[in-house]
Amino acid sequence: MTLDRRDFLRSGAAGMAALAFTPALEALFPRAPRGETLKLGVIGTGTQGCNALEELATIEGCAVVAIADVDPGRRNRGKRRAPDATIYESGAALLDAGGIDAVVIAASTFAHRELAEQALAKKIKVYLEAPLAHNEADASAIAAACFEDGAWLTAGFTANTNPVYKRARDVFQSGALRNLVSLRSHWRRKLSWKAAAPTPDREQALSWKIDPKRSAGICGEIASHHVHTMRWFTGKSPWSVRGWGGIRLWQNGTELPDTVQLEFGWDGELRCQQELTLASSIGGEELEVSGTHGTIRLAGRHAWLFKEPDAATQGWEVYAHRERFHQDEGYVLLANATKLAAQGKLQAGAGLPHTELWYALQAFVTAAVEDAEPPCPIQDAMPSTTAGIKAAESVVTGEEALLGFVG
Missing domain, CATH: 3.30.360.10 (Dihydrodipicolinate Reductase; domain 2)
Structure with missing residues (x-):
């Protein structure tokens, strides 16, 4: 294929114009995080939790090693998406077992407080599905836990x-x-x-x-x-x-x-x-x-x-x-x-x-591996x-x- 000067200038101008108004390729296809593989637990394997498992399976730099749900049917659905993961009957049991660097909490909103507080107290990095909580008392308690030494939490707001x-x-x-x-x-x-x-x-x-x-x-x-x-x-x-x-x-x-x-x-x-x-x-x-x-x-x-x-x-x-x-x-x-x-x-x-969830989880994995600032910290999620x-x-x-x- 031959390309004359006019076509070259036209295609080059189009590329520059598009670049000025569109996401950069590195944003669309982010790099893998630098560091060791992040060992992940996923608590809650309902619709959102299973969506998270499917997305995490395609993200470099992490491995789901444990999943938990209180409902047997949902545990089975989670197991099909993470066949190599250890299965727990509760989020508390998963967190007590240890062996993870970070956790995705996709449990019911009313259960967020107890699970987030337990994970943060153990210095486990947390991706907490949004909203933070179903009432102000629980949201405030999660926020307070985030300000303890060594606490790290990002919320699942994806914008x-x-x-x-x-x-x-x-x-x-x-x-x-x-x-x-x-x-x-x-x-x-x-x-x-x-x-x-x-x-x-x-x-x-x-x-x-x-x-x-x-x-x-x-x-x-x-x-x-x-x-x-x-x-x-x-x-x-x-x-x-x-x-x-x-x-x-x-x-x-x-x-x-x-x-x-x-x-x-x-x-x-x-x-x-x-x-x-x-x-x-x-x-x-x-x-x-x-x-x-x-x-x-x-x-x-x-x-x-x-x-x-x-x-x-x-x-x-x-x-x-x-x-x-x-x-x-x-x-x-x-x-x-x-x-x-x-x-x-x-x-x-x-x-x-x-999907928007993929980008949120990818940013979480990268920040957690590199010990960087949470993509959506508590001060952004609380209001x-x-x-x-x-x-x-x-x-x-x-x-x-x-x-x-x-x-």
Whole structure:
């Protein structure tokens, strides 16, 4: 294949433009950590725990040597994903046995405190699934344990390790949106959080997400993640929340709503609106940050920039791949766009090569092996967890809850 000067300049310019607006390849395919193999335990082998086991099996620098779950069926599912691991009937037994450098705690949220405190007391590095806890007392106790000598914990909020989100935040911080106008997000699934089980006792144990004594419901489990993403993205924290909600579909004996609308007071007169439901799946999950010059839309492994007609041109737009959403057209933040641009295949590369969980776990493994700072330390995780808990309380009381965060 011959390449004349004009084609060379065009492909080179496309590559440089893509490089300016997309994650670097080293972010998409991070290096293996330097040091010995990290011996890992995984506590909790339900859906999230099994997802973690599958991702960890593909991450260099670690080996899962022990797994635990109190439920026999879930232990078996975990064993199929980590056949060489030692099996324990409880997280406490796994931690007491020793022989691990770090642990992934993917147990039910209400069980986080006891397990995290035990692991931290033993100087075991901890990846704790988010949110931290289902109530403020447990979250505060975990935070206190994190400040003991030798304690190391990272939370499972994934926005700040997602390469596309990081690139989108760079664009935001460059001033591309100009003045902030609104923050919005939605999360829509059509599923019941009541588990099917052969016995009433097992059903009750597995259905903890609909038990107000063991869960902050959809606000605690989902809203906290959206708050974390928006806090990290904007550099600001919410100062209040007001919530509304009810049961729209799942009459399963719980008092917790399956649908909520939340409004967070954010920065001055700015508001962040969230709509979360287990009663409808159309629309999936998206977060939007809007300004006077454009909107950035985040959707897991994808992100887009929508520019207002009067927004300044930065040069890369002519080379960027675009997608139409009804009357709007968005510039796609592509994964590995530099390589694709050089190959003339920009339209083929939307999305990340790995899941958001993979990047979070990979960052955890690297930081743990190299004894570096946790990717999502307690001071970043605590406000987001608290915001979700307070949102759940506001839905019940109907009153605005003050959060007391600064910045």
